[in-house]
Amino acid sequence: MSASTEPPRKPSLPRAAALGLCGGLLLGGLYLLGIGLRGLFGAQDCAGLTGPQCDLLRQTHHELGRVQSTFGGALVSLAAALLVLLRRRASSPPADSP
Template identity: 55%
Template structure:
C-alpha cells in the first residue's frame, strides 16, 4: 500500500523543504548578527544614570548570548536538514571496493 509520490508531489515536497531550510538559515544568520552586535557594540548611555547604564549593558550581554546561541543552533539545524535532503547521485552497477 505504500507507493512512491508522484514526480509533481516530490518536487512540491522538495520545494517546501528547501523553503524551510532557507528560512532556518536566514533566521539563524539574522539572530547571529543581532547577538554579535549586542555583545560587541554596547548601547550609548549618554543620558542614563550609571545604574541604568549598567543594567542596559548586562541585559544586552545576556540577551546577545542567547541570540547568538539560538542563531547558531538554527544555522546548524538548517545545514543538517540540507545535508539530509540533498539529492543523491544514482548508484552505479559496480562496487568501487572491488
C-alpha cells in the same frame, strides 16, 4: 547510443517545501546570530543615563546577545543538517563485471 541516460526526476512539492523551510531557517538563524553578536560585542550608548541605568543596559544587552547568538547558531546548524538530509543523491555507478 551506448550511454545510458537516466530519465529526469519529477519535481517534488514536499521536497521543495522542505528546502524553502531550510532556507527560512538559515536566513533567520543568520540574522539572529548577527543581532546577538552585535549585542554581545557592540558598545551601548549611555547618553543621558545614570551609572546604574547604564550598567543595567549593558548587562541586559550582554545577556540577550548571548541567548540570541546561541539560538541563532542552533538554527543555522539545524538548517545545515536538514539541507544535508534533503540533498539529491547521485545514482550509484554501474559495477564493472569481469
